[in-house]
Amino acid sequence: MDPPTRHQFVISRCYDTIAAMAFIHRPLVIIGAGQSGLTAARAARDAGLTPLVLEAGPRATGSWPNYYDSLRLFSPARFSAIPGHRPIEADPDDYPGRDVIADYIEGFSASIDVEVRTNTRVADVEPAEHGYVVHTATGEAIEAVGVVAASGSFGTPHLPTLPGRNEFTGNVLHVADYRNPEPYVGQRVIVVGGGNSAVQVGHELAQVATVTLATRQPINLVDQRRDGRDLHHFLTAGFDHLPVEWFAPFITGGLVLDIGGYRKSFDAGVLDRRPLFTGFDAHGVLWADGTRERVDTVLLATGYRPNLGYLSGLGALDETGAPRHTGGISTTRPGLAYVGLEFQRSFASNTLRGVGADAGHIMAPLAAYAAGFHTGLV
Structure with missing residues (x-):
């Protein structure tokens, strides 16, 4: 050519x-x-x-x-x-x-x-x-x-695989589908997850239902206000600008900002936390200590x-x-x-x-x- x-x-x-x-x-x-x-x-x-x-x-x-x-x-x-x-x-x-x-x-x-x-x-x-x-x-x-x-x-809500899920005849939903506590009045509710949304929704539901937060590790509550000032006074002063690799070690393990009296609810027994259950049966969940409990709703606050x-x-x-x-x-x-x-x-x-x-x-x-x-x- x-x-x-x-x-x-x-x-x-x-x-x-x-x-x-x-x-x-x-x-x-x-x-x-x-x-x-x-x-x-x-x-x-x-x-x-x-x-x-x-x-x-x-x-x-x-x-x-x-x-x-x-x-x-x-x-x-x-x-x-x-x-x-x-x-x-x-x-x-x-x-x-x-x-x-x-x-x-x-x-x-x-x-x-x-x-x-x-x-x-x-x-x-x-x-x-x-x-x-x-x-x-x-x-x-x-x-x-x-x-x-x-x-x-x-x-894209994350829906973890939990043993026996298909056997359970109660309600299972993700927090993405939750709107308000009205449908759950008087129910036994398990909220799966230990993040901010899990605690916020669990605390709200606990005013009208019997609620347990089921988590893989303890919940670490951090007071939102210190010395009369919101925590973000300190975060925006420098923490916001740290590279991911520097701040990651400080936020691992169930860190939750307490903006609504959550600590008081846990201390008063209005809201409790237990290790994640090991599986479902037809009517409820099997806890890690071997006990079974009838449950109406399991709410997945799993990110x-x-x-x-x-x-x-x-x-x-x-x-x-x-x-x-x-x-x-x-x-x-x-x-x-x-x-x-x-x-x-x-x-x-x-x-x-x-x-x-x-x-x-x-x-x-x-x-x-x-x-x-x-x-x-x-």
Whole structure:
């Protein structure tokens, strides 16, 4: 085959340039319109990219409206605002509730002037010659300069395998499906889990039902307020900024912030804690000491896993479904990044106050990746 003429070479380079220009003007698709996705969208806009936020739900609030009715932040309003956005409309020392935060995030969405498409669930992301193609559940295919996964974990509750589960005739549900204590009045309830949500929900249920927290290890209650000041006075002064490897040893083993008189409930016997039962039978549970007890409801407060099934065809996830990343930057796919992962880079990574730093961290390489196609370097 004859080598290309200079004229053919110039035409080829023009086509490459046109393709690169088209590539850089494609949107950066951000999956999820919660605090993480919207903060990433603002960072993308500020970096000169064109963000397009796709949200599965009907509002630009992420999962907040779906949480249980009494959910409150574990940090006071003064320490929970999104940096660069207005303060939360609440007493600065109060712990804002679910609906207050949902409205706050929706207001943030309206303030940042980016396109957000609600009721748009992402079904799959596939690689393209340049960037990615994002497929929605309605059949739309969106060409993207890159992808930011900000879909949180609420859609993937962790359901542990417990012996005899299929024999049990009572109710078993995850805390993701819990709303309020009304359906459980007078019941015998076991809450499985020893984290903040488990204790908060268990304490609420204990006002109307007989409740035990079943955990693998003792619960370590930490007073929310010390010397009249909320613990976050000290966390935001420095602890928030520690790398994960430095603070991890301090948060292992059932650490729970006591914001609602939990210690008093345990001390008074209103709420008790026992080692996790060894299995179910038809009518209840078998405790570790060999006793059986009839139970009405078992509530699993056993956490969540990243909701990233739409990335399964990219080789971007490990065998457990967790993302392969460093600080939110995919280690397997250029142009793919994450925000809102728990402890992504710091203690505050997936919080209202902390996600902005992670969004800024991932946006520089994403912008450089897009610019690389524009200049022909990638």
